[in-house]
Amino acid sequence: MRPASDKIPQPTLSRLTLYLRCLRRLAREGVNTISSAKMEAHCGIVPAQIRKDLSYFGEFGKPGAGYDVQHLLARLTEIMQLDREQRIAIIGAGNLGAALAGYAGFAQSPFRIVGIFDNNFNKIGRMLWNHEILDLQRLSEINQHMRANIGIIAVPAEAAQEVADQLLKSGVSAILNFAPTLIEVPPDVAVRNVDLTRELEVLCYHLDRLTSSPQDASPNDDQ
Amino acid sequence: MRPASDKIPQPTLSRLTLYLRCLRRLAREGVNTISSAKMEAHCGIVPAQIRKDLSYFGEFGKPGAGYDVQHLLARLTEIMQLDREQRIAIIGAGNLGAALAGYAGFAQSPFRIVGIFDNNFNKIGRMLWNHEILDLQRLSEINQHMRANIGIIAVPAEAAQEVADQLLKSGVSAILNFAPTLIEVPPDVAVRNVDLTRELEVLCYHLDRLTSSPQDASPNDDQ
DNA sequence: ACTTGTGAAGCATTTCACAGCC
DNA sequence: GGCTGTGAAATGCTTCACAAGT
Structure with missing residues (x-):
């Protein structure tokens, strides 16, 4: 050992x-x-x-x-540190953020969504599932008591880097990034990227090259 | 070369x-x-x-x-074969399937969502974005003229393998699987898995082990 | 008899370093 | 001077194969 x-x-x-x-x-x-x-x-x-x-x-x-x-x-x-509650903040209350917030798989898991943030004033204050959508501007302030340690970025690519910076300033130390862009973070922060378009594009490469094409197990992976 | x-x-x-x-x-x-x-x-x-x-x-x-x-x-x-239209069928009109169907990023891309399927009779016939939700039972039949070559699985884990089998019978030869389970397919089919829970769990491992932890670029990651 | 844990071998991928070209 | 393309070296990961434990 x-x-x-x-x-x-x-x-x-x-x-x-x-x-x-x-x-x-x-x-x-x-x-x-x-x-x-x-x-x-x-x-x-x-x-x-x-x-x-x-x-x-x-x-x-x-x-x-x-x-x-x-x-x-x-x-x-x-x-894997799954024996304790892990508190997640979702940034972006669009299609994807809403789907993640409602994901039933979190029910019997250590993952708990503690806040959903957006910068769109038409969305702030509305309810999403059982969460009020909060003002992204107030992320740092709110996370002082909310204490999320994982951030999920579900915003457009253009906003991703700024959101990442704000998450880190708010005390988050791990990020799951769904935005189709790379984000830069200090080396003591863990980031995983989930990129729909890239996955689809890789699949396209294999199309009609069927003979003896290998499989994948998410390495980045990642598969 | x-x-x-x-x-x-x-x-x-x-x-x-x-x-x-x-x-x-x-x-x-x-x-x-x-x-x-x-x-x-x-x-x-x-x-x-x-x-x-x-x-x-x-x-x-x-x-x-x-x-x-x-x-x-x-x-x-x-x-990468992105110079031609790539036709996608989404299986599962739940939170995730709906978010994927509405993804704006497909607008100027070769990806075209040609059908959304579900087996829930309360959903079949309803509109999702500009698509009618179709009966999963009729996938093979409908795909004869729909001609999707890529399938996206957005159903619960229990149903994923059966959906994969049906997709392959319908002529699809590449699968993007969002269900949290491995699906088995013949070796001439390309599969990529996107697994939210696994990504979050890997992030948890890194939490508070901050010193000198590396990053990722989605090779599944994919890391 | 069966199965683990692990050095060592084998394979895959990344990085180096440099000849050759613009 | 700057840059590519690529063998060769280095690194990283997987698989083998077997001693040791039950």
């Missing part, structure tokens, strides 16, 4: 979230133990990769038996 | 879409020529990487001068 914060490959972190999803289902189904080989059937990652990924964080398995589902689930949840 | 379909690294394809975005802006701004070094300032990719990426597809640059913006833009657009 290594001291856990050595330096973990990004693809490993991305796969860890996949293992978590599997383990949650296995736990729900009452499975007690699982081997890396059986896990492959559930998540599509080859056993050697699963073992290597887990080995970055400790020795969780029992030779001859495999992994204890509950225990591994608990440890990975802790490692 | 290589025969263009040798085997292109996925990260290269993903970056190509970034170069395209830059080139479109440069073209709009009237810039005639750009070197890989100046390009770095616009897209954040190091010059050697840009040159290597482009070299997979041909020799587009002039030593001493750089790349002709218009010419490179035209060639990359062609290579």
